[in-house]
Amino acid sequence: MRHRLRTDAGQAFPIYVVMVAGLLFLAFAFFAVGKAAALRNGAQGAADAAALAAAQQTREQFGAPFYASLPGKMLDPFLNAHPVLGCPAAYGLASANRAHVTTCQPLPGGLRDRIRVEVEGRDAVDSPVVPDTEKTFPETEATAVIEFRCPDWESVDFNDDGVQDMYFFSCRGGEMLEIEPASPPPWSKVSKILYDVHLVDK
Known part of the structure; x- marks a missing residue:
């Protein structure tokens, strides 16, 4: 009888090992999913900040051309064709948020100019149980409007x-x-009245 109990215990041990290994695999997999989600959220924050920075810098650069267009009744052409020039600010904000800009693209639209910024995070998912994640970096984008x-x-x-x-x-x-x-008047005093800057859905 004792011999049979020892045999049963010996047979159950491999099952325990498999169960523990399975649970560990699931734990690592869930951790990888959670890490990927967290990294994507971080990249999205970087993209949002970069797009807003690009739009705000562009608004600041409107001052001289805007005023120059006023005396000669050239305001309408300016409002429908002013350039979007704020992408350098996007690079700085993305870098400060552990990401880098892969695309900063102005999308002119008359009285409503858009800037789309795409970023890639610097930190890889790098999961020990999911293949190729050491080369998987979060990618996302954001669009700001002026x-x-x-x-x-x-x-x-x-x-x-x-x-x-x-x-x-x-x-x-x-x-x-x-x-x-x-x-x-100083452009800094009137720019926020004339132009609103905010994020929009792509």
Whole structure:
């Protein structure tokens, strides 16, 4: 009888080993999935920050061309064709968030310019139980928009000399803005009124 008990225990031992090995495999697999999700979330944060930085830098660079377009009634052409130039800021923000930019692409759209940024994280999933994960890096993208907030505007030529002396902007939210081309206010004071910067779905 004792001999049979020892035999049963010996037969059960390999089953325990297989079960423990299976549980360890599942644990490592779940860990790999969790790590991949965390790395992707981190990469998405980097992409969001990079896209916003690119849009904000672009908005800052609108100042001189915007003011230059006012006196000669060239505002409409400027609003429909201004350049998106903020990609250098995207590289810096992505790097600060452990990612690098693979694509920074302006998508002009008149009063609503978009910048799409694609990034790749620096940290690989690198799971011991999932093949090739040591070369698997999270990739994601984000799109920011620079939107003109004051589509209703008019200009006044007080001297009837063909030069516009004042521009009046009616902006969303009821904000009003007056700009005198001969003495324009600092761009930092008016840029956030004229242009809104935010993330959008691609």
